[in-house]
Amino acid sequence: MALKFPWSGKNSHKDDPFWEFFINTPPADLTNTVTELIRNAPAGNIFPNKAELHTPEITSSHVKGMAQYFGTEMIGIAKLDANVPSNPDQLPFAVLCAVHADYDPRQAKGIGGQMPVQNGLFITFVLSAWIRELGFRAVVARDANVDALAAKAGLGTLNGSGRLVTREFGAGVYVADAIYTDLPLAADG
Amino acid sequence: MSKVETPTPNANGSAEFPTPYLGRTVRIVSKFENVDMNQSPHPKNQRGELGKPLFNWYHNTVSKDPLTRVSAPNHFADRRHFLSTVVNQAAKGKINPQKVPVNDPAAMARHIKAVAHYMGADIVRIAKAHPSYLYASGGGRYVQDGTAKDEYAASTPEQMARKFPYIIMATTAWDYNKLQAHRHLIGDAAYHISQIKGNMILKALEGYIKELGYTALRGVAVPQAVGVASGVGELGRNGLVISKEYGARVHMPDPIMTDLPLVGDEPIDIGVDDFCKVCRKCANTCPTNSIPVGDKVVHNGVEKYKINWLTCYKLRPYVHDHWGSCLTCATVCPYTKPKTWWHNMATTSLHYCPYVLRPVLVKFLKWVDDRFWGLVRNARVTWLGYDSGVKPGEHACTVAGCNASHEKAGAKAVAGSVGYYAPLKENTNRFVKREP
Numbered sequence: 001m002a003l004k005f006p007w008s009g010k011n012s013h014k015d016d017p018f019w020e021f022f023i024n025t026p027p028a029d030l031t032n033t034v035t036e037l038i039r040n041a042p043a044g045n046i047f048p049n050k051a052e053l054h055t056p057e058i059t060s061s062h063v064k065g066m067a068q069y070f071g072t073e074m075i076g077i078a079k080l081d082a083n084v085p086s087n088p089d090q091l092p093f094a095v096l097c098a099v100h101a102d103y104d105p106r107q108a109k110g111i112g113g114q115m116p117v118q119n120g121l122f123i124t125f126v127l128s129a130w131i132r133e134l135g136f137r138a139v140v141a142r143d144a145n146v147d148a149l150a151a152k153a154g155l156g157t158l159n160g161s162g163r164l165v166t167r168e169f170g171a172g173v174y175v176a177d178a179i180y181t182d183l184p185l186a187a188d189g
Numbered sequence: 190m191s192k193v194e195t196p197t198p199n200a201n202g203s204a205e206f207p208t209p210y211l212g213r214t215v216r217i218v219s220k221f222e223n224v225d226m227n228q229s230p231h232p233k234n235q236r237g238e239l240g241k242p243l244f245n246w247y248h249n250t251v252s253k254d255p256l257t258r259v260s261a262p263n264h265f266a267d268r269r270h271f272l273s274t275v276v277n278q279a280a281k282g283k284i285n286p287q288k289v290p291v292n293d294p295a296a297m298a299r300h301i302k303a304v305a306h307y308m309g310a311d312i313v314r315i316a317k318a319h320p321s322y323l324y325a326s327g328g329g330r331y332v333q334d335g336t337a338k339d340e341y342a343a344s345t346p347e348q349m350a351r352k353f354p355y356i357i358m359a360t361t362a363w364d365y366n367k368l369q370a371h372r373h374l375i376g377d378a379a380y381h382i383s384q385i386k387g388n389m390i391l392k393a394l395e396g397y398i399k400e401l402g403y404t405a406l407r408g409v410a411v412p413q414a415v416g417v418a419s420g421v422g423e424l425g426r427n428g429l430v431i432s433k434e435y436g437a438r439v440h441m442p443d444p445i446m447t448d449l450p451l452v453g454d455e456p457i458d459i460g461v462d463d464f465c466k467v468c469r470k471c472a473n474t475c476p477t478n479s480i481p482v483g484d485k486v487v488h489n490g491v492e493k494y495k496i497n498w499l500t501c502y503k504l505r506p507y508v509h510d511h512w513g514s515c516l517t518c519a520t521v522c523p524y525t526k527p528k529t530w531w532h533n534m535a536t537t538s539l540h541y542c543p544y545v546l547r548p549v550l551v552k553f554l555k556w557v558d559d560r561f562w563g564l565v566r567n568a569r570v571t572w573l574g575y576d577s578g579v580k581p582g583e584h585a586c587t588v589a590g591c592n593a594s595h596e597k598a599g600a601k602a603v604a605g606s607v608g609y610y611a612p613l614k615e616n617t618n619r620f621v622k623r624e625p
Contacts, residue, residue, distance in 0.1 A: 027285075027396070029282040029399070029400070031281065032400050038276070042269055043269070055590075057590075070386075111400060115307060122389055129259045130259045132267075132270065133266065
């Protein structure tokens with residue numbers, strides 16, 4: 001094991017002969033990935049009794065705290081227009097979670113390169129299930145404009161190519177699927 | 190430095206599989222029979238063999254708590270909200286026909302550990318397979334997806350250990366601060382969320398091994414045995430594997446058995462054997478007196494502390510309204526501490542302490558733990574809307590700045606720093622007596 005200084009940055013895994021395979025080789029059978037099966041899992045029912053909520057500001061902080069416990073590194077809530085085509089159910093809010101990405105999941109197609117996607121799916125699956133168990137609607141959807149929504153929710157700004165750039169991670173960030181919900185929240189933007 | 194103990198001269202071993210050394214806490218001393226998974230607590234209960242209250246608790250109760258309905262292995266309103274169901278019932282992927290050649294098993298062992306850590310696992314260790322770590326053949330194995338399609342069902346444990354020489358244990362730890370509110374929904378959150386995360390990591394790791402071109406089997410190895418053999422930790426008086434970094438606050442999930450060329454790890458010595466001889470904190474605080482105060486016994490050929498799993502299990506329906514997982518023995522264990530330099534210093538000093546001096550060191554460390562952490566935990570923990578200061582069964586909104594009108598709130602405001610952990614020891618002594 002190489003000596004590691006606090007300032008030597010992230011582990012580059014240069015001494016690992018199999019790391020390249022882990023990050024970049026696309027899986028031969030997608031059934032071997034967790035991402036596919038979580039993404040394709042059907043959403044459950046909404047619990048019939050609505051949970052007692054606090055004020056929208058407190059509910060927002062609880063949603064954020066819960067998502068952080070599930071592993072999200074950035075979270076914001078965007079207020080939605082009811083009339084946009086990406087929001088056919090006309091839900092008022094979108095919850096946006098983002099995690100850091102050491103490798104861009106659009107290029108790195110290996111199981112390791114897709115790790116931000118896997119982490120994001122874990123967060124959105126459990127968080128949306130929890131919102132439905134609170135008695136409210138929660139729809140997980142992957143839109144092309146998810147980065148723009150995240151920028152709207154105050155996670156960062158968009159660069160020239162429409163990708164999210166954040167204070168903490170720069171462009172090395174992956175925005176998980178948006179959770180559209182009618183849970184009464186206080187939007188960040 | 191501690192002297193090396195030799196394994197017991199062959200009790201159950203053979204020339205090919207000599208009796209394994211499992212550290213100082215567990216010893217295989219006589220004839221050992223492989224465990225039939227179907228005779229373990231949950232399957233027994235699923236068949237209704239433990240009585241109606243437990244059967245109904247397992248199958249027919251829905252939790253009042255939304256987070257429990259999402260994260261606990263039962264008590265959900267909708268099974269589709271439970272991630273482990275989704276993950277474990279998924280179709281199994283094919284093994285990649287293009288094998289990645291492994292010339293250096295040590296590099297591959299490092300790689301698999303790095304991969305599991307990258308996926309979010311907290312402790313990853315590898316055990317060299319031994320027949321005694323495996324469930325019995327012939328349908329005795331635990332099949333995750335419930336379809337009971339096990340290609341190797343007829344193989345004996347010896348054949349399995351020959352064909353798949355390594356077992357990988359990748360595990361997640363529970364959040365320390367939330368665990369302090371054990372016997373409470375907050376403690377449940379620490380346990381259950383890391384459990385579903387761990388299940389997902391293991392599924393992803395299993396898939397990755399198949400993508401490397403090797404077999405990855407689940408549900409064939411006994412987690413506790415693998416945990417001890419691979420050096421995740423040592424077996425404590427409370428029947429839990431106690432690790433160096435996290436103490437008892439780690440899951441022992443279903444390990445992965447594989448033919449991927451790896452290098453096995455050795456059992457560790459962090460002085461659990463010496464500590465458990467003296468400490469007995471878990472035995473004294475167990476709400477059901479299920480943990481022995483006496484010495485180790487030989488059970489199924491294995492010398493270890495034997496807990497009474499039935500009385501432990503039987504508490505659950507009585508407390509279902511308030512919480513799901515007890516976790517008391519894990520919480521009070523002096524090894525269960527945050528991952529800090531002083532905890533590392535304590536376990537490291539136990540590791541390097543000569544055996545003869547260990548009782549003294551243990552008594553000192555236990556005194557420190559009693560003094561600073563306490564004999565039992567009754568600290569008040571708040572997390573999001575949860576507050577362990579609110580008595581079970583009562584409703585009170587303790588969220589600062591909340592001016593919403595609550596239907597059920599009406600209970601007096603909670604003050605003080607004492608948490609309420611039901612049931613108290615006095616209450617449970619009535620229905621589970623300590624054996625004389």
